[in-house]
Amino acid sequence: MSVTVFGSINIDVTAYAERIPAIGETLHGTAYKTGLGGKGANQAVAAARLGVPTAFVGRVGGDGFADEAARQIAGYGVDAGLLLRDRDAATGIAVIGVDAEGRNVIWVIAGANGRLDATDVERAQPQLARSKVLLLQIEVPLESSLAAAAVTRAAGGLVVLDPAPVPPSGVADQVYTAVDILTPNEVETGMLLGTTPRTADDALSSARALRARGARTAIVKMGALGAAYSGPEGEAFVPAFKVQAVDTVAAGDCFNGGLAAGLAQGLSLAEAMRMASATGALATTRQGSAEAAPTLAEVRKLLGGS
Numbered sequence: 663m664s665v666t667v668f669g670s671i672n673i674d675v676t677a678y679a680e681r682i683p684a685i686g687e688t689l690h691g692t693a694y695k696t697g698l699g700g701k702g703a704n705q706a707v708a709a710a711r712l713g714v715p716t717a718f719v720g721r722v723g724g725d726g727f728a729d730e731a732a733r734q735i736a737g738y739g740v741d742a743g744l745l746l747r748d749r750d751a752a753t754g755i756a757v758i759g760v761d762a763e764g765r766n767v768i769w770v771i772a773g774a775n776g777r778l779d780a781t782d783v784e785r786a787q788p789q790l791a792r793s794k795v796l797l798l799q800i801e802v803p804l805e806s807s808l809a810a811a812a813v814t815r816a817a818g819g820l821v822v823l824d825p826a827p828v829p830p831s832g833v834a835d836q837v838y839t840a841v842d843i844l845t846p847n848e849v850e851t852g853m854l855l856g857t858t859p860r861t862a863d864d865a866l867s868s869a870r871a872l873r874a875r876g877a878r879t880a881i882v883k884m885g886a887l888g889a890a891y892s893g894p895e896g897e898a899f900v901p902a903f904k905v906q907a908v909d910t911v912a913a914g915d916c917f918n919g920g921l922a923a924g925l926a927q928g929l930s931l932a933e934a935m936r937m938a939s940a941t942g943a944l945a946t947t948r949q950g951s952a953e954a955a956p957t958l959a960e961v962r963k964l965l966g967g968s
């Protein structure tokens with residue numbers, strides 16, 4: 663019942679200050695912290711924390727952040743045996759500035775993440791073939807991710823693609839049919855379809871429109887509103903759980919981790935959507951990226967013991 667993530671891993675370096683400095687200005691901040699990030703790593707940590715065996719396939723660089731990233735992802739219970747140290751590259755990082763009101767500016771530098779290629783798919787072949795669910799995003803080369811998808815699908819596994827970030831050139835038609843479940847948020851849905859969903863009804867229509875493009879199942883994530891799904895198993899809008907949100911970073915990643923954990927355990931899509939929603943909601947109740955992923959006990963409690 664294992665989950666595999668083929669994707670990005672970053673170290674997030676976050677600086678906190680009263681305000682975001684102007685161009686050319688040097689400003690004293692109040693604190694900084696480093697943490698594990700990258701959509702791939704976040705999704706892997708979220709699935710692993712829900713008790714599902716989860717492996718990560720990706721690359722870190724040859725710098726000091728590489729050890730930190732490897733130590734952290736393994737510390738969260740993810741099997742990092744297929745994390746390659748690419749000595750010709752730097753570990754991916756996100757440099758984040760946060761002001762007193764919680765607003766942020768972010769630079770993401772892909773580094774080693776941008777170098778995933780056919781050799782990564784090859785070395786991960788047995789793992790990809792025995793995975794019940796493969797999670798993909800677009801922070802690593804899409805061509806490599808689709809090659810990984812083909813391995814998992816040929817062996818009967820399920821592939822979930824989070825089309826994030828949407829490439830400036832958009833997403834080719836064959837991408838929709840190369841995966842089983844597509845999970846854009848509202849902004850990404852707008853970029854894919856040309857209209858941004860604003861309501862639950864819009865989200866459901868968007869999910870149908872994504873299916874018309876070729877997606878077998880589409881899930882449209884709508885932040886604090888909830889998420890819509892449409893697929894061969896049916897369709898519905900799943901309202902968000904009511905929580906005290908303090909930081910929505912990685913909510914979508916935790917949602918996908920929860921979805922994968924549910925599906926890998928054999929839950930129906932409707933049940934896995936509830937698990938995903940609870941995981942995403944709980945992630946908003948704490949700061950940070952991977953570190954915001956909730957435990958199985960927390961998710962069970964929010965689901966009401968179901």
Ligand code: ADP
Nearest residue numbers: 847883884885886888889902907913914942943
């Ligand atoms: P992303 O992080 O990719 O932008 P969203 O913000 O849409 O994704 O969040 C993904 C899912 O997490 C939502 O569909 C919802 O189920 C849950 N979620 C996000 N924000 C909240 C919130 N403020 N309260 C409760 N649940 C939330």
